[in-house]
Amino acid sequence: MMIIAMKFLGKSVEKGINWLSVAAGGFFDGITAGVDALVETLQTILLFPHPLVMMVIIAALGYYASAKNYKLLSREGWKAGRFLTLFIFFGLLLLERRMLLKIVDTVVMEFDYWYIIALILVIFIPGYQYYKKAKKSGLFSKSGFEAGGKFKHPIQFVVLLLAFLFLSKKYVGLIVMQQSYWEDTMLTLALVVASALLALVIGIPLGIWASRSDRVEGTVRPILDFMQTMPPFVYLIPAILFFSVGNVPGVVATVVFSLPPGVRLTNLGIRGVQPNVVEAARSFGSSDRQLLYKVQLPLAKPTILAGVNQVIMLALSMVVIASMVGAAGLGQAVYKGILTADVALGFEAGLGIVLVAILLDRVSQEIGNTERKSEE
Amino acid sequence: MEDNTRIRIEDLSVIFGRRKKDAKKMLQQNKSKEEILKETGCTVAVNKVNFNIQEGEIFVVMGLSGSGKSTLIRCVNRLLVPTEGRVVVDEDDILTAEESRLRELRRKKFGMVFQNFGLLPHRTVASNVAFGLEIQGMSEEERMKKAYDVINTVGLQGYEEKMTGQLSGGMQQRVGLARALANDPPVLLMDEAFSALDPLIRANMQDELLDLQERVQKTIIFITHDLDEALKLGDRIAIMKEGYIVQNGTPEDILTNPADDYVKAFVEGVDRSDIVTAGTIMIENPTFVDGKKDGAEMILRKMNQAGVNILPVVDERDKFMGFVTDQDTSRLRKKEVNSIRDIIHDHSASVYEDATVAEIIPIFRDTSFPIAVVNKDNKLKGVVIHSAVVKEVVGREEKEIEQIIKEGYKI
Ligand SMILES: Nc1ncnc2c1ncn2[C@@H]1O[C@H](COP(=O)(O)OP(=O)(O)O)[C@@H](O)[C@H]1O
Ligand SMILES: [Mg+2]
Numbered sequence: 001m002m003i004i005a006m007k008f009l010g011k012s013v014e015k016g017i018n019w020l021s022v023a024a025g026g027f028f029d030g031i032t033a034g035v036d037a038l039v040e041t042l043q044t045i046l047l048f049p050h051p052l053v054m055m056v057i058i059a060a061l062g063y064y065a066s067a068k069n070y071k072l073l074s075r076e077g078w079k080a081g082r083f084l085t086l087f088i089f090f091g092l093l094l095l096e097r098r099m100l101l102k103i104v105d106t107v108v109m110e111f112d113y114w115y116i117i118a119l120i121l122v123i124f125i126p127g128y129q130y131y132k133k134a135k136k137s138g139l140f141s142k143s144g145f146e147a148g149g150k151f152k153h154p155i156q157f158v159v160l161l162l163a164f165l166f167l168s169k170k171y172v173g174l175i176v177m178q179q180s181y182w183e184d185t186m187l188t189l190a191l192v193v194a195s196a197l198l199a200l201v202i203g204i205p206l207g208i209w210a211s212r213s214d215r216v217e218g219t220v221r222p223i224l225d226f227m228q229t230m231p232p233f234v235y236l237i238p239a240i241l242f243f244s245v246g247n248v249p250g251v252v253a254t255v256v257f258s259l260p261p262g263v264r265l266t267n268l269g270i271r272g273v274q275p276n277v278v279e280a281a282r283s284f285g286s287s288d289r290q291l292l293y294k295v296q297l298p299l300a301k302p303t304i305l306a307g308v309n310q311v312i313m314l315a316l317s318m319v320v321i322a323s324m325v326g327a328a329g330l331g332q333a334v335y336k337g338i339l340t341a342d343v344a345l346g347f348e349a350g351l352g353i354v355l356v357a358i359l360l361d362r363v364s365q366e367i368g369n370t371e372r373k374s375e376e
Numbered sequence: 377m378e379d380n381t382r383i384r385i386e387d388l389s390v391i392f393g394r395r396k397k398d399a400k401k402m403l404q405q406n407k408s409k410e411e412i413l414k415e416t417g418c419t420v421a422v423n424k425v426n427f428n429i430q431e432g433e434i435f436v437v438m439g440l441s442g443s444g445k446s447t448l449i450r451c452v453n454r455l456l457v458p459t460e461g462r463v464v465v466d467e468d469d470i471l472t473a474e475e476s477r478l479r480e481l482r483r484k485k486f487g488m489v490f491q492n493f494g495l496l497p498h499r500t501v502a503s504n505v506a507f508g509l510e511i512q513g514m515s516e517e518e519r520m521k522k523a524y525d526v527i528n529t530v531g532l533q534g535y536e537e538k539m540t541g542q543l544s545g546g547m548q549q550r551v552g553l554a555r556a557l558a559n560d561p562p563v564l565l566m567d568e569a570f571s572a573l574d575p576l577i578r579a580n581m582q583d584e585l586l587d588l589q590e591r592v593q594k595t596i597i598f599i600t601h602d603l604d605e606a607l608k609l610g611d612r613i614a615i616m617k618e619g620y621i622v623q624n625g626t627p628e629d630i631l632t633n634p635a636d637d638y639v640k641a642f643v644e645g646v647d648r649s650d651i652v653t654a655g656t657i658m659i660e661n662p663t664f665v666d667g668k669k670d671g672a673e674m675i676l677r678k679m680n681q682a683g684v685n686i687l688p689v690v691d692e693r694d695k696f697m698g699f700v701t702d703q704d705t706s707r708l709r710k711k712e713v714n715s716i717r718d719i720i721h722d723h724s725a726s727v728y729e730d731a732t733v734a735e736i737i738p739i740f741r742d743t744s745f746p747i748a749v750v751n752k753d754n755k756l757k758g759v760v761i762h763s764a765v766v767k768e769v770v771g772r773e774e775k776e777i778e779q780i781i782k783e784g785y786k787i
Contacts, residue, residue: 280494282456283557283565284508285483294510298498 021241029241030120035194035248042190051182059089062359065262065366084362091355097180122160126153177348181330185352188319188329191247195254195315200308204257207266207307208292215268224260232257232318234240236325250318250327258314265307305368311361319353330356380431380597382563388425390462390619391446393418396459408616419592421447422458423619429612434589434596438642439616445599448616449567452597453486454478465563477509483512487556491568493548495540501551502527502536508559522558524762529685530554530584535641546577553581557588564596571600580609603642607631608650615639621635627651652768654736655729657759658749665689667716675700675716688748688756689720696756699745726750729757733768 019026046054064072067081077342093100130153137143235256239249273296281295297304323331330352336348391399391412395607399418401412409420421444427626429435437445450456451463454470463470468481487508495504496571502523509519527536532549535543540551549569556564570578582605589596600606606613607627614624615638623635631651634640663673663682665688685702697720704719713719725739726748730783739747 274494276490276492276494276495279455280488280552281496281507281511283453283482283486283488284559285479285481285510286477286511290511294507295496299496335708 017238017241028168031252032243032248033160035198035251038197039190039194039247039251042194043187046186046190050090051099054186055089055092055099056097058092058359059085062088062363062366065363066369069370071270076120081248081297084208084366087362088359091359092185092309094177094179095185095352096182097177097354098182100176118164120160122157122164125160126156127356129153129156165283177206179348181333181352183347184328184330184333188316188331188353188356191254191327191329192312192315192319192356193252193320194249195258196308196312198251198261199255199258199311201316202255203262203311204266205273207263207272207304210263211270211296212288218368220263220267224263227256228260233324236321240325245326247327249325250322253325254315254318254322257318261314262307262311263308266304268299269303269307270296273299274302302368302370305364307366309361309368312364316353316360317359341362381428382431382466383429383597384462384464385425385427385452386462386464388422388448388451388463389420389459390422390444390451390456391418391420391459400459420619422451423460423583425460425616425619425621427614427621427624429595429597431595432593432600433611434609436598436606436610436613437604437616438600438610438613441601443616445601445616446567449597449599452563452565453482453488462639479642483508483559485561486563486565487559488565489549489552489556489567489569491571493540493552493572493590495548495551495555496765497539500537500539501532501543504540504551504633505554505558507555512559520556523554526554526558529557529588544741546573546581549573549581553585557592561575562595564594564598567594567599568601569598570605571602578605587608628653628656631723632656648768649733649737653729654727654731654733654747654749654760655758657733657764657768658729658760660758662756662759663687664756665700665716666692667720668692672716673704676709679705686712686745688746688759689716690756694755695756696726696748696750699724699748706727721745724748726754727760728752733765736760736765737769740748 049057063081063085064082065081068079070077070080093103133327148304208222210220235253236249239253243249243252246361276301277295278291281291286294319327319329319331320334323329323335330349333349334346334353336342337344337349388392389403391403393416395401395416395418398706399412399416399420400416401424403420407415408671409423412418423444425448432755437448439445447456451458451461452465452470454463454473461471463600465481465485468477470481473540478604496507499507502520504512505526506523507518509522514522524533524536524737527533530553532547532550532554535547540548541616543551549572553569556566570581573581586609598606600609607630610627612624612626613630613701614621615630616622623639625632625633628651630639631643631648631680634643663684664677665678665687670690675687679685679702686699688699691697691698699721700716700719701721704713707713708716708719724743724745724747726735727750729749729751731749736747746762747760748756749760751757
């Protein structure tokens with residue numbers, strides 16, 4: 001009995017989807033054209049400037065996001081933003097083999113005097129920092145060690161030393177990738193940004209709508225639950241039927257998969273605004289629109305931005321899966337690595353995805369962060 | 377009497393819960409709040425409330441927590457739609473008003489102050505105060521100018537550009553008050569506006585509100601659960617209990633004639649001397665001596681009849697002249713003095729009807745005579761005797777006090 005019913009359910013869904021792809025063909029063609037245009041525009045923009053310039057632009061974006069609560073070009077700003085900025089820059093540099101090699105070629109000579117100067121600097125910078133903090137309490141005493149930041153500067157020393165070692169021609173091979181992933185990385189970025197953008201353009205208004213009506217919320221919530229519990233692979237099948245192969249079905253499946261947190265957290269954020277503030281705004285004669293823009297959205301902003309972050313991360317997590325239907329980028333490389341059991345390719349492309357993930361996560365979180373880091 | 381009614385509330389009921397219809401029916405059958413709750417699961421928050429509020433008065437609604445005060449005041453500007461009844465403000469029927477008219481009224485006619493402030497935490501003080509004006513579409517420059525003015529009025533100058541989260545509770549409530557005053561509304565709705573504040577700051581704010589009221593004459597509905605606050609601020613006080621109004625009157629009405637034990641329980645333990653006036657405790661239409669006509673014989677007879685040994689004297693136009701004692705009158709009869717004029721103690725004090733007991737007590741310290749109560753033309757209205765005052769202060773019965781006085785002030 002059960003088995004017959006299952007077959008029947010699956011079959012009727014299939015029938016329905018087949019019918020839809022024919023009946024609403026024009027509609028799907030329209031979406032295909034729109035999504036394609038969006039992805040291609042983003043790709044073009046990201047690949048247009050010289051890679052080094054693009055790295056600087058993205059790193060600068062990271063710097064702005066994390067240092068915006070201070071004067072941008074101040075000590076405090078640099079302190080807040082330096083880590084993310086350097087991480088983004090060097091991370092992206094790692095993925096662009098040609099640039100990395102070029103830099104190493106021009107900058108590094110083989111154990112000549114420049115390299116020695118660099119090495120002295122490596123010893124000097126953390127050493128001096130330690131000296132400055134620890135001299136009062138005695139450089140090599142226990143209290144001096146504690147005043148000097150404990151293991152901070154020794155670790156700094158080791159990291160810098162390794163970095164300079166790798167910048168020598170002898171060892172650089174250890175960190176240079178076997179091919180350049182720059183185009184793939186930018187394609188992935190374009191796909192993720194396009195999908196997240198679409199998911200937010202749909203999700204935030206839907207979230208606002210849900211926040212205003214219990215009925216809408218009651219309808220939307222189980223649908224979102226369903227969307228989130230369904231294994232994401234499943235979305236690929238109708239996506240292929242409606243949009244054939246390539247970037248578009250990838251983006252569509254990604255949008256469907258990453259939509260829920262955008263809706264949920266917008267709804268939650270607006271409903272979480274203190275009712276007495278909303279009531280006060282109403283008592284002064286706010287229209288619904290004024291209430292939304294002047295009170296609810298500003299106060300729900302932290303929650304909504306948390307939703308934006310989640311949407312972006314979910315979109316990124318679809319990268320490999322979407323490549324199964326022909327979406328381009330790092331996912332495609334990982335997928336190829338899987339099919340050919342190429343560990344090296346899979347690892348390098350996977351590392352690229354991790355880098356993009358950290359980049360997107362940190363930047364999108366820092367954008368929502370309005371607090372200053374507490375002074376030490 | 378001239379009708380200055382500004383706000384009229386008629387048969388207002390608010391029911392919370394799902395089965396409103398059943399609850400409404402039971403309410404019409406005069407079932408109690410508990411019965412309705414038990415039967416339908418609905419809460420009757422406001423129960424057939426009626427009152428009128430006059431232009432320029434501070435109308436206080438007082439009751440314990442949960443008695444329906446907040447629910448009631450929210451019906452006035454329709455933050456909450458009542459189940460039944462009518463709210464009329466000037467010529468507008470609030471509950472049937474169009475959405476756009478309602479917004480207009482909220483923008484121009486009402487200013488509301490909330491117990492928990494309800495300030496916008498992401499905005500500065502000035503921007504909070506200007507919020508109502510911003511909603512009305514006033515230009516940035518204009519509304520900021522007004523906001524700065526109002527901030528001055530509530531004594532917050534220098535804090536204009538601070539974020540509200542940085543302010544103390546008292547200051548935040550000043551911002552709330554300033555916000556309500558900024559669009560200069562004729563009606564202020566204040567829901568436990570001062571309840572969250574420290575006692576000292578609270579007393580301060582009350583004084584300032586009274587000050588302000590003297591200057592700008594608003595019609596104010598003020599909610600509180602604190603009797604002292606109600607007595608201090610209210611021109612009239614309505615006492616609420618379980619959704620209905622058990623008594624509605626002046627502070628003095630409430631104190632002198634509590635309608636039931638609920639009100640009495642409130643009133644006990646209040647310092648009445650600031651509230652009760654000479655007009656309430658005086659002996660009205662007292663026996664008096666006609667200074668022109670009455671001779672010694674007549675005076676003594678009057679004293680005998682009234683059972684007292686001191687009487688007030690008035691002239692031919694009923695104006696108060698002073699008091700005479702029985703001993704002095706006997707001297708007059710024995711011709712030890714020539715005329716009644718020589719025995720009138722005209723230095724005895726007189727007070728107006730609205731003098732409070734607190735104001736009368738110091739006068740009694742200087743005289744053993746009663747105190748005359750007169751109107752603005754110095755016409756005699758009544759007499760206040762010692763025991764009546766002491767009764768107000770210590771709350772003992774009159775007879776008991778007379779006993780004590782006779783036995784020599786052994787209180
Ligand atoms: N939104 C609501 N839903 C259900 N019951 C409510 C609601 N608001 C108030 N009540 C109930 O109505 C009664 C009156 O509440 P309220 O007007 O807040 O009293 P007060 O302001 O005098 O403390 C209380 O019993 C309260 O529980
Ligand atoms: Mg209340």
